[in-house]
Amino acid sequence: MSGGIGAYVSRRALHLVPVLLGVSLLAFGVANLAPGDPAEIMLLRQTGQAPDAQSVAHLRERLGLDRPFAIRYAVWLGNAARGELGVSYRTGTPVLRVLAERFPATVELAVSALLVSIAFAIPLGVIAAISRNSVGDNIARLIALLGTSIPSFVLAYLLILVFAVALRLLPVAGYDGWRYLVLPVLTLAIGESAALARLIRANMLEVLGQDYVRTATAKGVPRRMVLVRHALKNALNPVVTLAGIRIGRLLGGAAIVETIFARPGIGKTIVDAIHDRDYPVIQGFVLFTGTVFVLANLLVDLSYAWLDPRARLNVRPGEARGAA
Amino acid sequence: MFVAVAAACRPADESGAPGDSVPAARQELTVGALEDEFGLELNRPRLGMYPLNAGICEPLMKLGRGLQTEPWLATRSEYRGNNTYRLTLRRDVKFHDGSLFDARAAKYTLDHSVRVKTQYSYLSDQSVRVIDDSTIDVRPALPNLRLAEQLVHPSYGVIGPGSDPARRPVCTGPFRFVEYVPQSHITVARNNFYWGDKTRLERLTFRFFQDDNTRALALRSGEVDAIFDVNRGMIAGLEATPGVRIVKASPGAVIVMYIATRGAEPYLRMRDPAVRRAVALAIDRKVLVERVLEGHAAIVNTVNPPKVLGRYAARVTGISYDPAESRRVLDSAGWKLGAGPVRTKGGKALELVMIMQPGHVDRFIGEYVQAQLAAVGIKVTLDQLDPGAFSSRINSGAFDLDIEVPSQNDANPAFLLALRWYSKSHARGARFMLAGPLFDSLVTASITSESSDDAQRNAAEAMHVLVDEEVAAIPLAGVHRVYAMTDKVKGFDPHPSRTNQWWNTVWIAR
Numbered sequence: 001m002s003g004g005i006g007a008y009v010s011r012r013a014l015h016l017v018p019v020l021l022g023v024s025l026l027a028f029g030v031a032n033l034a035p036g037d038p039a040e041i042m043l044l045r046q047t048g049q050a051p052d053a054q055s056v057a058h059l060r061e062r063l064g065l066d067r068p069f070a071i072r073y074a075v076w077l078g079n080a081a082r083g084e085l086g087v088s089y090r091t092g093t094p095v096l097r098v099l100a101e102r103f104p105a106t107v108e109l110a111v112s113a114l115l116v117s118i119a120f121a122i123p124l125g126v127i128a129a130i131s132r133n134s135v136g137d138n139i140a141r142l143i144a145l146l147g148t149s150i151p152s153f154v155l156a157y158l159l160i161l162v163f164a165v166a167l168r169l170l171p172v173a174g175y176d177g178w179r180y181l182v183l184p185v186l187t188l189a190i191g192e193s194a195a196l197a198r199l200i201r202a203n204m205l206e207v208l209g210q211d212y213v214r215t216a217t218a219k220g221v222p223r224r225m226v227l228v229r230h231a232l233k234n235a236l237n238p239v240v241t242l243a244g245i246r247i248g249r250l251l252g253g254a255a256i257v258e259t260i261f262a263r264p265g266i267g268k269t270i271v272d273a274i275h276d277r278d279y280p281v282i283q284g285f286v287l288f289t290g291t292v293f294v295l296a297n298l299l300v301d302l303s304y305a306w307l308d309p310r311a312r313l314n315v316r317p318g319e320a321r322g323a324a
Numbered sequence: 325m326f327v328a329v330a331a332a333c334r335p336a337d338e339s340g341a342p343g344d345s346v347p348a349a350r351q352e353l354t355v356g357a358l359e360d361e362f363g364l365e366l367n368r369p370r371l372g373m374y375p376l377n378a379g380i381c382e383p384l385m386k387l388g389r390g391l392q393t394e395p396w397l398a399t400r401s402e403y404r405g406n407n408t409y410r411l412t413l414r415r416d417v418k419f420h421d422g423s424l425f426d427a428r429a430a431k432y433t434l435d436h437s438v439r440v441k442t443q444y445s446y447l448s449d450q451s452v453r454v455i456d457d458s459t460i461d462v463r464p465a466l467p468n469l470r471l472a473e474q475l476v477h478p479s480y481g482v483i484g485p486g487s488d489p490a491r492r493p494v495c496t497g498p499f500r501f502v503e504y505v506p507q508s509h510i511t512v513a514r515n516n517f518y519w520g521d522k523t524r525l526e527r528l529t530f531r532f533f534q535d536d537n538t539r540a541l542a543l544r545s546g547e548v549d550a551i552f553d554v555n556r557g558m559i560a561g562l563e564a565t566p567g568v569r570i571v572k573a574s575p576g577a578v579i580v581m582y583i584a585t586r587g588a589e590p591y592l593r594m595r596d597p598a599v600r601r602a603v604a605l606a607i608d609r610k611v612l613v614e615r616v617l618e619g620h621a622a623i624v625n626t627v628n629p630p631k632v633l634g635r636y637a638a639r640v641t642g643i644s645y646d647p648a649e650s651r652r653v654l655d656s657a658g659w660k661l662g663a664g665p666v667r668t669k670g671g672k673a674l675e676l677v678m679i680m681q682p683g684h685v686d687r688f689i690g691e692y693v694q695a696q697l698a699a700v701g702i703k704v705t706l707d708q709l710d711p712g713a714f715s716s717r718i719n720s721g722a723f724d725l726d727i728e729v730p731s732q733n734d735a736n737p738a739f740l741l742a743l744r745w746y747s748k749s750h751a752r753g754a755r756f757m758l759a760g761p762l763f764d765s766l767v768t769a770s771i772t773s774e775s776s777d778d779a780q781r782n783a784a785e786a787m788h789v790l791v792d793e794e795v796a797a798i799p800l801a802g803v804h805r806v807y808a809m810t811d812k813v814k815g816f817d818p819h820p821s822r823t824n825q826w827w828n829t830v831w832i833a834r
Contacts, residue, residue, distance in 0.1 A: 168545060275711050
């Protein structure tokens, strides 16, 4: 594997190009096909009054919106290839700056939520699996079920009511240090950990029934080592895949939590951009998150090599994943 | 000729006036504001002015609680003919940096509003002429005799010559700018050299919240001391919270149902005056106000807050709820009920499309109207649209009914009339809602009246035609500005216009 890893990464990087081209075309097409004129909305926001046709026409010309779709896409693509993603129609800010200003808050939230959810999910899933059908299993499954079932906005308000309003231990909302991160992270992590815990439990149950686990137990390997080194490590393979998908989803879909907790993240920004037909921001966001998503999945694939020894024997990790 | 003479500052309302309680040692107030909109390109030069007024900058004229013009940094406003206003300025006013406010500063402000395109009074860079240190003449590039009523808008807040209002506004207001953190807060502090009554607050912070529920919870947790534009669904919960009280201002906005009197194909049903009248007759506005809006609104017959029409508001009578008459009107017009619940005429069903924007208008208002119209045999489909789709539908006439809540933030009685139903309106969607030549002539008369009184009279007459005769719009309810605050907040004087709300009379009790 180590010898082929460079070639593998290069191949995957090449795959990135058509994927992102497709994603960008889709984003560009959908944004432009949606009803509503960004020039009109911009002028409306600026003056608070419905704009006249002449002003709208001038602004459309200035923004290049009067040109055919294909030309606009080609121009945008050429600029994007040079790292220029345009300027937000709403704020007049370069899109790269919007992304640079807004992504840190979202990344902080998403990564923290994922780590916390994994920290919750592994013990919950393992306990549920090793004490199958016991009281502990049922409690763990109930917690997981509740975590999956409660919508994030309901959970967010519940957490605020308990920890901020009733106990006054944490702030209601804002973005000013770790205390402001706790409640939004918990909101996202509880739902995420519930899904992960259910997956870990199912995988653990499957792995614990495998011959190599029985063999290890029969050879007198301590129970803890069997669980951690033989069972859990193998059970984590699909979990890593899920985590890769989840991080992409968290980066792009934490809008509700960001809105409730008044965090200046990308989620709310993109929702506003969609509402106002702020094409440059929508396109820049899709391109950026698409890249992050593909890279995250590349990392996931590479991590199989560490988790599954069989993958190291294969030159093509895709096949190794199938074997695992 | 319009003459306004200086008036004394209006004191805060008596509830919570000094003497009720002992002032706290720390006079710091935190207000839970709505979403931060200063990041938007054209709001940036209006930092702390509009849409959130932090009390840093003051306009030349002020909007009183009666929605009338009051002298402020200009002590006198006089129309001198030839589309020209002469403004006489106060002489005892200093900017936060100690420099003197004078005619040069007033000119700089109005010229700046032209440069950054925040003005809406047809001003150009040639409009302002300095007569002497305390006098300017203003002549808009196009006829505009409502200039004095428009100058009350916070966008016309006076800024210090050479200052950068987008980063650090230097103005004359009761508060001076301290800091602005995008998406987080804007903080101001007491201006100890203020020319008027100095505020007792040492520091005032507006924290931005994107979510109404969070804002209300922040008030309940004590993180903020006050919130404004409280969501109607939260009022009861906040009223029941110990230590929190609700304060209401008189209506500063009206929930209006716009009607596509000239809708594009296939939105042609509302071209029929009988259908428009039947729709108005079928809506029980009293129930809407008292039950649906739980009394947090008022029955009004005007499309603007009635106060802006002064003594002429009663000219607009509105159409009273009478479902039997509604059915009779529809029957007479040939819209008959058959076997089904929806009336038909010539094989076509009486089906209407109503558009709304979530977040701007509560869905249950649309659903209430829908149910009321169903009772007389009119089927209404509700389309909830995002801003992009909404403006597209308005501008293409692709709707029958549209519910919006326009606010009145200046003292011009004809502002909404000229914008939405006037044939000479520059708004693209206006051509689908026209209210006819008589209405047009009255709006023209209002916007070209030399006196405010004549402007109000003509605007009221135009509104009478619009609402009572043509039924081109239906005022559903007047909206109170609702504020919630802790009992420690004293001296608050609610204004019907949110952007004209001043916090300088407030103080904190122990």
